[in-house]
Amino acid sequence: MDVDTRLLRYFAVVAEEGHLTRAAGRLFVSQPALTKQVKQLETQLGVELFTRSRAGMALTEAGRSLAERAPAVLQAWDLALRETRRASSRAAHVLRVGFVASAANESTQTIVAAFTRRRPSWRVDMRQTDWSDPTAGLADGLVDVALLRLPLPGQDQLRVEVVLTEPRWVALPSSHPLAELAEIPFQRLWDEPFIATPPESGWWRDYWLATDERDGHEVRIGAVARNPDEWLSAIANGYGVSLTPEATARFYQRPGVIYRPVTGVSPSQVGVAWAPADDDNQVVGDFVRACLQHRASPDMPGG
Amino acid sequence: MDVDTRLLRYFAVVAEEGHLTRAAGRLFVSQPALTKQVKQLETQLGVELFTRSRAGMALTEAGRSLAERAPAVLQAWDLALRETRRASSRAAHVLRVGFVASAANESTQTIVAAFTRRRPSWRVDMRQTDWSDPTAGLADGLVDVALLRLPLPGQDQLRVEVVLTEPRWVALPSSHPLAELAEIPFQRLWDEPFIATPPESGWWRDYWLATDERDGHEVRIGAVARNPDEWLSAIANGYGVSLTPEATARFYQRPGVIYRPVTGVSPSQVGVAWAPADDDNQVVGDFVRACLQHRASPDMPGG
DNA sequence: TGCATCCATAACCTGGCGGCATGGATGTCG
DNA sequence: CGACATCCATGCCGCCAGGTTATGGATGCA
Structure with missing residues (x-):
């Protein structure tokens, strides 16, 4: 049956x-x-x-x-x-690279280029997931390797290497009073409504709400966003503000949304992660090495 | 997915x-x-x-x-x-007993009665399968115990006890010339078309065609039947003849079909079978014991 | 008594599965 | 070389099963 x-x-x-x-x-x-x-x-x-x-x-x-x-x-x-699926991509010489929107920045193309030099016969298949899965499909086996925002839930079940560290900024509606400041102390944002990732993302959500850095102050959720478009719309509509990596300020310019540096919150990291089962996978290894090479010389694509 | x-x-x-x-x-x-x-x-x-x-x-x-x-x-x-399914019938105090049409005969009610005396709180659920599955659902776990015609394919994966042995007869169209004989030598049937069980029944099919007892003579298939009705119709229609247990002559009387003893073919057996996993199942054990008790004194239901 | 909370049922729409008939590609054989 | 056989793919159609909304029936609570 x-x-x-x-x-x-x-x-x-x-x-x-x-x-x-x-x-x-x-x-x-x-x-x-x-x-x-x-x-x-x-x-x-x-x-x-x-x-x-x-x-x-x-x-x-x-x-x-x-x-x-x-x-x-x-x-x-x-x-x-x-x-x-893993066998399929492997046979086709395709490396499936997952990433969450906020992890993709200028580095990505450099890394992919470096990987392609190491493995000319391989193609990279970049797969973006929404923010409900901070592992970008790695936990579900949908990708072989992933570029992620650290820290994240389930991190200890994965192999992780840090690729870069950058400060967290804040995205605000351009009409927001605080937008006049060149730099915003995080404490000034404590009473603002925040745009949050979906609950399925676990404590990754809390990390981007910086619940641990509010001195016990309760956080207000103004809206939930699963991807950059929802996120930008929510901010432009005035539903709230949101912490975000500095790189976002360069990547997601939109009328009605402005970015400002924030003081008083810890920085964020981009990491490359893979499943322990792939520890001996040389192709995954080459991608990771391409990431680490970038870490060593971020300004020299040919590094 | x-x-x-x-x-x-x-x-x-x-x-x-x-x-x-x-x-x-x-x-x-x-x-x-x-x-x-x-x-x-x-x-x-x-x-x-x-x-x-x-x-x-x-x-x-x-x-x-x-x-x-x-x-x-x-x-x-x-x-x-x-x-x-097993948990369900167990919880409901139902013993699922599978049987193939030809295995059910006068003994059945005696056996069930004996079982019920041993387990008054249990109900017996008799499930007949068609002839495509000689194990009557036991191999598929659809029943807990089964009354079967021996021998049968897969017998060595099951526990089996012989309940009774009886000669094989032949069923013929009543208009058939051989019907005039009181007893038919099997050799006289070699060139007749036979009604066969479906191919899925494996070599059980061959056993009832007695392919091993034809001295190499090729068997002719006149029709395929999955159950007694199809079988009786096929014979009455003159599509062929068929070996059958003696008990069938008492159970399946129908105009246009007659039964005759056959000499020169081995007898057939009715067996009770269960899965090795149920070796310690006391309820199954009680049913088997009811069968063996019947074997010891078939004429005394109270025995 | 009115309301909230369960699960079941009815009516309807749609997509997917199965069947038949047929097409297209490619060896094989007379 | 052309007819044939043997694969798999496609188009069309009927039907069922899954989903949805709206509604009913039973029961506990204020």
């Missing part, structure tokens, strides 16, 4: 939540859709997985059994998926 | 066969359907799995990677499926 892994994911979430309605929310589908899917799974299996009540959905014995084993199925598929 | 396990099965078969057309045959789908499914899998993965040529489909590197891991996914799902 066949199943769609989607059904198993649905089931797993419902089992975990214990509520159809809440699970539907987490899965971004309507509650009737989930009702039908769960029912269908039960029909296909010929087994009751939940006992329904107004209080929610409780697992039956059979449901518990499935809930125990479904994750293994999903993981097996996930592994197959990642390894297949 | 989600997949239907069906897609993975399709892929695995195509990978194994190396030919879309042949794989389609094995999977009982049309070749265009397979073409589309494989393409879709490739699109979803964003990866080429095969290199097409007029000679067939050859796996790419990525395809090989997937072909290595897909079986693990399918097995994980298969295990989850079986264990869930």
Whole structure:
């Protein structure tokens, strides 16, 4: 008998939540859709997985059994998926490089050029992810190596080398009163609403809100942005301000948004990261070396 | 990303066969359907799995990677499926007993009655499968224990106890010339067309065609039947004759079909079988004991 | 009694899967 | 050299299954 892994994911979430309605929310589908899917799974299996009540959905014995084993199925598929994609890019001499918007700056082209000199037969496939995944797809095996903003959650599961360090600035609506200052003490921003990355990004979100550097002061979220366009629009609309790497000031000029240096917040770093499984991967190694070479002589592309 | 396990099965078969057309045959789908499914899998993965040529489909590197891991996914799902169903019937105090049509005879009710005396709180769920699966669902984990016709393919992966032995008879169209004999030497049937079980039943099919007892004589297939109704119709229609257990003569009387003893073919056995994993399952054990008790005193249901 | 919170059901729309028929490429054989 | 066989791909169509919105039914709470 066949199943769609989607059904198993649905089931797993419902089992975990214990509520159809809440699970539907987490899965971004309507509650009737989930009702039908769960029912269908039960029909296909010929087994009751939940006992329904107004209080929610409780697992039956059979449901518990499935809930125990479904994750293994999903993981097996996930592994197959990642390894297949990895094999594909490898065979095509394509290095998949993930990056988050804020990590891409002038250095990127220099690094890629240096890598291409080391591996002339290889092509670099740059893949940008939105800010819900600070690992830029590395954690999911979607890329072989990634240019990231440090620090980030899950960092200790990855190999990381620092490529460069730069101060954090702030982006403000150009009409903002503080825009008149040439340089802004962070404390002056404590009561401003901030534009935040999505909650899925974990404490990376907190890092860019600098929650640790507010002396206990509560942070106000003015809006959530998943990518530079949403972010720039939110700021230009006056929904809030946002810390950002200095390089952003050069890369994302837009009417209505201005950038200012900030004092009183720690600097940010760009790092190159890869999976421990690729420690012996010479191609990944060459890309990392290209990054480190850049670190040594950032102004000399031919370095 | 989600997949239907069906897609993975399709892929695995195509990978194994190396030919879309042949794989389609094995999977009982049309070749265009397979073409589309494989393409879709490739699109979803964003990866080429095969290199097409007029000679067939050859796996790419990525395809090989997937072909290595897909079986693990399918097995994980298969295990989850079986264990869930097992948990369900166990929790409901239901013993799932599989049987093939020809194995069910007078003994069945006696055995079930004896089991019920041993386990009054348990219900027996009798599940008949068609003749494409001689294990009556035991191999697929659809049942906990099965009443089968021995011998059968895969027998050595199962625990088996013989319940009874009976001669094989032949079923003929009533208008058949040989019907006038009170007893038919098997050799007289060598040139008759035979009704066969489906090919999926493996050499169980050959056993009921008695291919080993024809002295090398080629067997003629007159029709294929998956269940008693198809079988009786085929015989009544004159498509062929068929060996069958003696008990069938009592259970499946129908106008146009007669039964005669046959000399020169080995007898057949009814066995009870269970999965080695259930060696310590006391409920399965009780059912087996009920069968063996029946073997000791078949005429005394209370025995 | 009115409201909130669950899950189930109904009606509807759409996309995907399967089938058949057919096309295109490429060896093989008379 | 042309007819044929053998692959896989494509176009078209019917149908089902998944999703959505709106609504109903049961139950606990203020």
